[in-house]
Amino acid sequence: MRIGVNVPNFGPGTDPGVLRDWGRTVEGLGYDLLMVSDHVAITADVAEQYPAPFYEPFTTLS
Structure with a gap:
C-alpha cells in the first residue's frame, strides 16, 4: 500500500490540466x-519562495 504524494500546485508549467494529470x-x-x-x-515571503502561479489548495483538491 502506498500512502501519499505531494503534488506541486505552484510554479511555471503548472495549470489545471497538469494538476488533473x-x-x-x-x-x-x-x-x-x-x-x-x-x-x-x-504573502510576500511565500511569493518569494514559491513562484507564480500558485493555486489555492482547497479549490485545487476539489
Missing part, C-alpha cells in the same frame, strides 16, 4: 493520498 497518475500508481501546499493566502 498528476491526480490521475498518482491514483493509477496506487497512492491513497494526494497533498498540495497549504498556503491559502500568498
Whole structure:
C-alpha cells in the first residue's frame, strides 16, 4: 500500500490540466493520498519562495 504524494500546485508549467494529470497518475500508481501546499493566502515571503502561479489548495483538491 502506498500512502501519499505531494503534488506541486505552484510554479511555471503548472495549470489545471497538469494538476488533473498528476491526480490521475498518482491514483493509477496506487497512492491513497494526494497533498498540495497549504498556503491559502500568498504573502510576500511565500511569493518569494514559491513562484507564480500558485493555486489555492482547497479549490485545487476539489
